[in-house]
Amino acid sequence: LTGKDLAGCRILVSAGPTREEIDPVRYLSNRSSGRMGFAIAAAARRRGAIVTLVAGPVQLMPPAGVEVVSVVSARQMHEVMLGRFAAADVVIKAAAVADYRPMIRQQQKMKKKSEEFILDLEKTPDILAELGQRKAHQILVGFAAETEDLLEHARKKLVSKNLDMIVANDVSIPGAGFDVDTNIVRFIYRNGEMENLELMSKTDVANHLLDRICPLWKKTC
Ligand code: C5P
Secondary structure (H helix, E strand, O other): OOOOOOOOOEEEEEEOEOOEEEEOOEEEOOOOOOHHHHHHHHHHHHOOOEEEEEEOOOOOOOOOOOEEEEOOOHHHHHHHHHHHHOOOOEEEEOOEOOOEEEOOOOOOOOOOOOOOOOOOEEEOOOHHHHHHHHOOOOEEEEEEEEOOOHHHHHHHHHHHOOOOEEEEEEOOOOOOOOOOOEEOEEEEEOOOOEEEOOOEEHHHHHHHHHHHHHHHHHHHO
């Protein structure tokens, strides 16, 4: 229907969780399946875009015609996203990047000892916020998965990370968010406007999102 409206547009998408190693056999991660980001990459490619997909550890088939760069940790995702930022027209960060990582990765498998155990964590770099600071011509889109005060949190992130648009989804609603094929999202824009989408497949969410991004991108060409 939409044809090749994104022909020539260079889109960088991140998807999936990250894994932060504790020792050789353990890690911290989250329930992200990567499906939303993969759906965006596939839809963008079908619409003619030149797509790079930076994917954390997921169990999904790479979309046809898309360059996939596999990463594991937030550190690796940070490096790849920053390295590829200058060459992108549109960046969509659908990845669920770990917010914290162990301060020290143990070289050997840790042994059980005391009844209680405290793991020291440090913040990972906020990749999207850094991209927001470096933004030149790029259209920058973030995701906000929340379980409470969805709009308030999403609006704050839109501003603090210098985004053009944020996709907010309440992951506590059945049929929305992690590990399902459907999503219920709201689009929020810089001017404060908001759009509520009903429950739909992640592919349909992806196409609605690209419908909104396309005119923003065309304006910058
Ligand atoms: O702050 P929060 O994690 O909720 O923001 C979500 C958005 O920020 C997502 O688009 C996510 O990909 C991005 N993010 C990031 N680097 C982090 C944390 C989140 O790029 N360390």
